[in-house]
Amino acid sequence: MSDYSVILIHKHAPAKPMLGAPCNGCGVCCASAPCPVSAFLLKHREGGCCALVWDQTTRQYRCGMLLTPSHYCGWLPKSLNTVTSKLIRRWIAVGVGCDSEAQISAQAD
Template identity: 45%
Template structure:
């Protein structure tokens, strides 16, 4: 199996990713890497950071906008023609998003973040040194 790496940009004050199965601490790693089912709908993509992910600088945690403020999230991603019906959908989105993000189920991300200061070297190659 080949190791695979990709770059995700994480707020410097974000908490470290918890172990798999441990309580979510708002690290954001999973949502920065790829959207969950509700994020796919809101982001209109399957890869990359979720558009619903929001950084809360006060609590220094990432939060799902579909849960924290579904009305504002729908206003952001829906065309203006749909805005008159967004209140009803926002209530539904807020409830469904809790299930879709597996709230209360613990960390389900197998991703292991690596600091940019750590050097990643292919196991079959020796590191090179440049003066």
């Protein structure tokens, strides 16, 4: 068992912020491990989240479950996207700060 894993991040993604600093959309947390939402609703247990979405305009990663929950949970009516997004924001503590303890080392292309 190795002490590291490899995650792929868009080359224009912002650098991972320090632990506790505001989220900047770097995507490291979601690319490296499932959050409670991904584990519970998407039955995702390890590795990168399938709901991690790259936004080319802002050059940031976004949570697809926040943007359009019904896209990832087919059983969820689109009419509940707004209320579900609000619940998910609280569940993953959006705005609280970076909670990923992942240590990053860049690799050349």
